[in-house]
Amino acid sequence: MLSFNSSIMYRIYKLHFSSNGLEAYAIFLWLGPLFCILIGLGFILMAGGRVYNDGCGNISNLSVLIQNQSGPCTSQQPLDGLFLSGSSSSSFLGPRSMVSFQDVNGEKGTGRSFFRSIDHEENGDDDFDEYFHHPEKKRRLGADQVQFLEKSFESDNKLEPERKIQLAKDLGLQPRQVAIWFQNRRARWKTKQLEKDYEALHASYDSLKVDYENLLKEKDKLKAEVLVLTEKLLPREKGGGDIGQTDTNNSQGPLQKPLVDSTSEGEGSKLSIVACKQEGISSAKSDIFDSESPHYTDGVHSSLLEPGDSSYVFEPDQSDLSQDEEDSLSKSLLPACIFPKLEDGDYSDPPETCNFGFPVEDHAFWSWSY
DNA sequence: TTGTGTTTTATTGCCTCC
DNA sequence: GGAGGCAATAAAACACAA
Numbered sequence: 001m002l003s004f005n006s007s008i009m010y011r012i013y014k015l016h017f018s019s020n021g022l023e024a025y026a027i028f029l030w031l032g033p034l035f036c037i038l039i040g041l042g043f044i045l046m047a048g049g050r051v052y053n054d055g056c057g058n059i060s061n062l063s064v065l066i067q068n069q070s071g072p073c074t075s076q077q078p079l080d081g082l083f084l085s086g087s088s089s090s091s092f093l094g095p096r097s098m099v100s101f102q103d104v105n106g107e108k109g110t111g112r113s114f115f116r117s118i119d120h121e122e123n124g125d126d127d128f129d130e131y132f133h134h135p136e137k138k139r140r141l142g143a144d145q146v147q148f149l150e151k152s153f154e155s156d157n158k159l160e161p162e163r164k165i166q167l168a169k170d171l172g173l174q175p176r177q178v179a180i181w182f183q184n185r186r187a188r189w190k191t192k193q194l195e196k197d198y199e200a201l202h203a204s205y206d207s208l209k210v211d212y213e214n215l216l217k218e219k220d221k222l223k224a225e226v227l228v229l230t231e232k233l234l235p236r237e238k239g240g241g242d243i244g245q246t247d248t249n250n251s252q253g254p255l256q257k258p259l260v261d262s263t264s265e266g267e268g269s270k271l272s273i274v275a276c277k278q279e280g281i282s283s284a285k286s287d288i289f290d291s292e293s294p295h296y297t298d299g300v301h302s303s304l305l306e307p308g309d310s311s312y313v314f315e316p317d318q319s320d321l322s323q324d325e326e327d328s329l330s331k332s333l334l335p336a337c338i339f340p341k342l343e344d345g346d347y348s349d350p351p352e353t354c355n356f357g358f359p360v361e362d363h364a365f366w367s368w369s370y
Numbered sequence: 371t372t373g374t375g376t377t378t379t380a381t382t383g384c385c386t387c388c
Numbered sequence: 389g390g391a392g393g394c395a396a397t398a399a400a401a402c403a404c405a406a
């Protein structure tokens with residue numbers, strides 16, 4: 001489509017239209033079919049023909065002719081007649097309002113555009129230029145008009161036909177201009193909304209990321225504790241039943257204290273692991289470690305990584321420990337007595353004897369809850 | 371003054387709804 | 389099928405640094 005680039009057109013116009021009408025006519029042809037249809041046809045019929053018929057290559061004669069013909073009106077009016085019928089309304093200015101509604105508000109542009117720069121020149125070339133270019137002008141709405149539209153948009157961003165007509169009347173715009181403004185305004189609003197949503201999501205992501213990193217650190221810390229405890233428990237299992245003496249010699253810290261205590265209590269609590277086996281609840285292991293269960297309850301994970309949680313359904317972190325590590329942990333930490341299950345299917349409180357020698361008081365860490 | 375980036379106005383083509 | 393909305397885009401208007 002023909003692009004009405006102002007600088008190029010101005011150069012061409014200055015170059016050719018200041019010489020003679022023939023070259024001007026050639027330029028008309030060069031400008032292509034759209035120009036011929038929209039501008040050239042009407043222009044030549046109404047005014048341009050006089051120039052050429054009179055043999056007046058000077059375009060200023062054209063405006064003089066039109067002004068003389070049209071009386072004391074502005075030079076815009078003939079084109080109004082071309083592009084608009086019945087534009088006599090005081091507020092609705094038709095094409096004129098479209099191309100120069102800033103004049104309505106008495107505003108004057110501060111830009112340095114080609115059209116503005118020559119609007120107030122007084123030579124004949126620019127008189128022609130007004131006819132030549134005004135339909136192509138695109139001027140911005142005045143501040144008052146924008147403010148009015150903004151308020152209307154705030155009340156409702158959809159535009160009913162009646163409201164559109166009313167706004168157009170009030171603002172001296174074409175209804176289509178109002179519709180376009182609302183359409184573009186909705187697009188801008190949507191863009192802003194997307195930006196806000198993105199920022200909110202980004203903030204949420206950052207927050208979750210911090211939480212996740214903290215959880216990772218916590219997990220590593222707990223994992224290290226598990227390894228330390230595992231290393232302490234392994235020789236105990238290998239050493240047989242004399243756990244109490246071993247712990248008495250090697251234990252340090254609060255977890256080992258109950259072992260010492262249990263040792264001192266005598267036979268009943270000395271060999272808690274063996275006691276578990278004797279209770280005949282080893283079958284519970286197969287119930288708990290059901291490979292088909294989506295949320296298997298790993299005694300190691302649940303009790304160590306979820307301290308104090310009495311209602312866990314722990315999601316196994318497959319990537320955390322390798323299968324070998326988990327197996328070794330299960331074997332070392334989970335003797336046959338873990339997770340006893342009653343006949344009726346209800347889980348009972350963990351037997352105090354099934355605590356690897358740790359007392360019930362350590363539930364905060366060894367949480368045998370179901 | 372000029373080049374360049376941004377904003378605003380307007381068009382086009384497609385889609386949906388009545 | 390016409391009206392209206394929307395996304396993509398063009399182009400004019402504008403702001404601003406060099």
